[in-house]
Amino acid sequence: MASFQYNPKTQKEDMLTFLSLLPFVLPCKFCRKSLTEYYATDPPSAAMGSAATLSRWLWRIHNCVNDKLRSQGQKVAANPSYKDVEAQYSAYLREGCSRTQFPGWELLFCILDNHPLSKEGRSSKPFSDEAPTTPDDLEKNRLNLLKPEERLTYIEHFFEVLPQILPYKEWTQSWLRHAGPVGAKSIEKGRRKAVAWLYNIRKHMEDDFDLQNKDTYLGVCSTVAAHRSGCSKSTRARTCRRNRTRSN
Template sequence: MDTKFWGPSGWKMLHLISFVRAHPTPTEIADLRCFFSTLPYVLPCKFCRKSLSEYIVEFPLESTLNESYALAKWLWKIHNCVNSKLREQKLLKESDPPFASVKSLYTAKFAAGCTRTNFEGWEFLFSIIENHPYSKQSLSGIPINGGPEKISADDHLELNRWNRLPKEIRQKYWEQFWTCLPKVLPYREWREVWGVCQTDWTSRKAAMKSLWGIRCSMESSLQLLNKTDFHSLCKQLRQHRSGCAKSSRARTCRKKRFRQRIP
């Protein structure tokens, strides 16, 4: 999926989650660890999964969950790493914002409340659904070039890094992501609505139905502003399929845009 479509949505949701719990309880730490440790396996771009698999080794998640705003600082560092890579590819010109500015932005967003507002993250979450481990898009994917010839079957992160993780193992991480997500959502009201909805993450079709049901429930009960209809959503997702699953040499998932020739 095109990173320009789901990337901003994902960053907004993840940053908001990371700032809400400045001093997490042991239970919250376990939920946050569960959620963020699954991210490298579910991102809807194999090159993004590779990068995060590397960053999570360079910046271990375990060291970020016990200090004030440590998780938020960890995510900010990783976001800066992504930005640096985009600048190398001439895909980004802006400099990285200081942590204090990011903190001010997201603490203000949280304080604004959870009703009559936008739910940041729908594009990100539905793009993850589009890349269900058993979807045609995922099953047609090929490994990334440059990896080692042999990787231990137990080294899931390294297999994931080179897009060689078996689909049944990726599915376990994928379902773990959806199990952990409602527990770490920033607002109690969001968690409550999500918690009463029936879900099935075993296939792309079932997962799409589940997430759409959750979205409809949240839009109705919390008067969310960023509403859409199912037909428009599906059209939007089709328009932003990038085809990166079949590429072995690219560095990010961007949908090619062709300029129309003027006769």
């Protein structure tokens, strides 16, 4: 939704930073790898000219993700046309900042629930024991070779810049007001406190704007626990790697 409100004159730097950080913070190492590879062929830097070019870029990336999920045998709806996506989010934006939905909470909570300093985060295995061909963080991220402390720095930066790219200035002001003086540094304190920090922001924004997709703290914890599966494992949990179709 933020891409349709994007103003390159005032948001270009923050938006590019936000999108550049995204491959480093996704909760699944397979998703981080895939998004890094998508960026290599379709970089966000080339889409920063206008709201239209940015929105079309996000639409292409979203369709790449859907195509990848289908290749894994998962049930995914047909890729929407850009016209349909534009109509959907234009309708959201016409509702204004109050009595509407704040999209994306689930992903944000899953990022923090998959805390790099947690037991699961520290035990995440690399895709290869070989040193990357280029010793930069982007390649290390693709191969899942970043140290937990390095990934934590990216997550903190992600949450610092996130409020600056929200689609309404009122949302930005509310987020910054309720994040507290410590701000994203709360994330350093571990999974539980990081999730509680984000929920405090969410609860206050729900109250400030009478948001329609409210949830309780226990509800949020239940949702993110359902995603906390370890993407390479076969479990009952919801995961982007789980095969949801049955072979005959």
